[in-house]
Amino acid sequence: MKSLNLFLVIAFFGHALLAQNRQLVWSDEFNGTDIDRSAWKFDSGPSNDNVQYYTDRPGNAQIADGKLQLSALRESYQGFEYTSALIKTERALSWKYGRVEALIKLPGTSGFVPAFWLLPEDDMYGWWPRSGEIDIMEHPTNEVTKIYGTVHTESYNLFSGPYPPQGSVTDVPDAESAFHLYAVEWTTERIDFYVDDQKFYSFSNDNGDSKTWPFDRPFYVILNLAVGGGWVGNPDESSQFPAVMEVDYVRVYQDLPDVAIQGTDFVEYLGKGTTYTSGVVDGAGYQWSVPAGATIVSGQNTPQIIVDWGIFGGDVESVLTSGEGTFPAKYPVRVSPDYLGNPGFEKGVKYWRRSTASSATADFRLTSESVHHGAHSLLVEVTQPGANSWDVQLSQGDLSLQGGQSYHAGFWARSVGAPAAVSAAIINAADYSLVAIESINLTENWTLYGFDFIPASPITAAFNIDMGDHSGSYYFDDFVLTTPELTGLNLVRNPDFFDGQEEWDLNLLSGASATGAIEDGLYAVSITEGGSNYWDVHLGQSGLLIELGKEYMVSFDAYAYAPGQISALVGKNAEPWTLYSGTQLISLTSERQTFGYTFAMNEPTDALSRLGFDVGGEVNQVYIDNVMLRERGPQDPAFVRSSSFSPALLQVYPNPVVEEAAFYYFLHDPAEVSLRIFNLNGQEMETLVHGMQQAGGHRVMWHPAGIPAGIYFCQFRNGRVMETRKLILQGGSL
Numbered sequence: 001m002k003s004l005n006l007f008l009v010i011a012f013f014g015h016a017l018l019a020q021n022r023q024l025v026w027s028d029e030f031n032g033t034d035i036d037r038s039a040w041k042f043d044s045g046p047s048n049d050n051v052q053y054y055t056d057r058p059g060n061a062q063i064a065d066g067k068l069q070l071s072a073l074r075e076s077y078q079g080f081e082y083t084s085a086l087i088k089t090e091r092a093l094s095w096k097y098g099r100v101e102a103l104i105k106l107p108g109t110s111g112f113v114p115a116f117w118l119l120p121e122d123d124m125y126g127w128w129p130r131s132g133e134i135d136i137m138e139h140p141t142n143e144v145t146k147i148y149g150t151v152h153t154e155s156y157n158l159f160s161g162p163y164p165p166q167g168s169v170t171d172v173p174d175a176e177s178a179f180h181l182y183a184v185e186w187t188t189e190r191i192d193f194y195v196d197d198q199k200f201y202s203f204s205n206d207n208g209d210s211k212t213w214p215f216d217r218p219f220y221v222i223l224n225l226a227v228g229g230g231w232v233g234n235p236d237e238s239s240q241f242p243a244v245m246e247v248d249y250v251r252v253y254q255d256l257p258d259v260a261i262q263g264t265d266f267v268e269y270l271g272k273g274t275t276y277t278s279g280v281v282d283g284a285g286y287q288w289s290v291p292a293g294a295t296i297v298s299g300q301n302t303p304q305i306i307v308d309w310g311i312f313g314g315d316v317e318s319v320l321t322s323g324e325g326t327f328p329a330k331y332p333v334r335v336s337p338d339y340l341g342n343p344g345f346e347k348g349v350k351y352w353r354r355s356t357a358s359s360a361t362a363d364f365r366l367t368s369e370s371v372h373h374g375a376h377s378l379l380v381e382v383t384q385p386g387a388n389s390w391d392v393q394l395s396q397g398d399l400s401l402q403g404g405q406s407y408h409a410g411f412w413a414r415s416v417g418a419p420a421a422v423s424a425a426i427i428n429a430a431d432y433s434l435v436a437i438e439s440i441n442l443t444e445n446w447t448l449y450g451f452d453f454i455p456a457s458p459i460t461a462a463f464n465i466d467m468g469d470h471s472g473s474y475y476f477d478d479f480v481l482t483t484p485e486l487t488g489l490n491l492v493r494n495p496d497f498f499d500g501q502e503e504w505d506l507n508l509l510s511g512a513s514a515t516g517a518i519e520d521g522l523y524a525v526s527i528t529e530g531g532s533n534y535w536d537v538h539l540g541q542s543g544l545l546i547e548l549g550k551e552y553m554v555s556f557d558a559y560a561y562a563p564g565q566i567s568a569l570v571g572k573n574a575e576p577w578t579l580y581s582g583t584q585l586i587s588l589t590s591e592r593q594t595f596g597y598t599f600a601m602n603e604p605t606d607a608l609s610r611l612g613f614d615v616g617g618e619v620n621q622v623y624i625d626n627v628m629l630r631e632r633g634p635q636d637p638a639f640v641r642s643s644s645f646s647p648a649l650l651q652v653y654p655n656p657v658v659e660e661a662a663f664y665y666f667l668h669d670p671a672e673v674s675l676r677i678f679n680l681n682g683q684e685m686e687t688l689v690h691g692m693q694q695a696g697g698h699r700v701m702w703h704p705a706g707i708p709a710g711i712y713f714c715q716f717r718n719g720r721v722m723e724t725r726k727l728i729l730q731g732g733s734l
Contacts (some may be wrong), residue, residue: 043436085224101182103181113232119132127349140175264276270356271335273307287300321681339482354395370475378477411449420474425438458512492541506539548603551631672691680713685707
């Protein structure tokens, strides 16, 4: 008995210690006058089998007396007899692991289902139920004292799974007259459900696949008050209106290693004002860095930054420092000429919607059995046609389009069996009017389809694929919605290697031996036998349109393990291998630098041109990144770096730093410059440069004598432009 008691004591204090290690990273105390719409989004319209129409009107959702009130009303609205509200942190805030809790009082009348629950931010494994659902609290008000906690997955659901949802029910006698604390504690191993810190159910990870445990991705919070439906039946004469669900606060706690960056993960070229957020931890310090070509506009040293992007993507990085230690985080951001998010389904079905209407039935699912490129495509199997083509639809909405602007829409697709027709349409979301529509006949081969259109006025639009008027199986991949101006900013595909080695090939000649791999977002060519010539090891990309009579600009970042020369070129991708750019010999060192050149196309137009790098001739390791090829505009008298496509302003070598480091930067014009070193708490350690400097290249040496080893940041300002780089100091006063 003593050993059992000891075990219980250890278990209790172990749980308490785990809880104490968690830090509050976000909360809404609802102490203001208005609902924070930067955090909460509203649903609008009907849902599921319920009978309400959700709105964002103050009568259905408001803050009063320091509490959020979601109110269901009996009223005629949009053809419905009841209204209510659903708010969610989707596309604003989401979390993976930790404790999520809310203090809530529930309505005390029959015919309602108030709920506090979580859904996946990116639907990585497909639409519901494949990517999971966590119901922290559901209360069918006809069961006056009952609180349900439930999980839904592909295997555990009422509609398609072999097993029912997993969960339990607990008794809370005064749930409708008093506030109670509803929570889950979620780890890699299990999800525990609590009411007032009393656990009533635990769902364990069976270490299988996503069918039973899709809970390894971020989820967002939902609060709603549903009216009617099959679980409770519709309100009757005894139901009291307004029915009110009151929420005193919502809070999220996490272990600091689990704190992640949140924000926009798909940005079009030159995207402005994108926000990235870390957990808001009391007393913590924050340092941020962004990829080459991006600029932190505001927020450095705070939990939230605003970033302007160029044409290259990569990792947004933060370092959170508290009394518990230092916690780095990375968030990959794809920057492209595409207005569509997740165009190739590499992040599940995030940003995409599916719908079936009328009597149509269809299964939408991610697949790897047939893809255009990447790991996934989307398969739609229409088993029962509807009356209209739009009765089965794939769609991405919330697309802001400008009036009078030319757009190009496209996608890759194939069908199974006989050729089949689908419709691709651009729809005005305000009135569902057609902006453009194209009927397309799919075949068994992957084919690129596209069409162009010009909206007459500014609109918020949706890009729809309709396939509901006949049965069939259809695969879709790699959607695009862009403009000539955006695509003209860079003719190179996958220029920052965000998509790995896609679009690039490594060719070997004359006995050369080399391998290519992506390392920290760069293409690394490891050469073990260089051959006799530069071109015996060649990294390149073909299929680029180079037009007679035009001038072009090329830039790229590069360095090598050992000093050496490479050749950069644009030319014909077949014999006689004409070099349109001439021979461009580049001398590499172990310092990452940006190189560029311009050339005039004096040969006939070539739509299959190759851009490449001849890196052979000797044993070495060569790194390439951020490759740009674009038409030179009249404003460009020579190769220049402009804010729209410039690589990093500052280079540091070596990093990690042992005894000294060199900072390199280039000024196109005289400018006020500062270069300062900070520690993780934001304390300035040293000012290396402060004042006016002339145009040209500059090198500044740093000798960190007396500074402890650790992580530091250098902040470089050139006029109004600022860039921050992380430094790892291994020497100093070790």
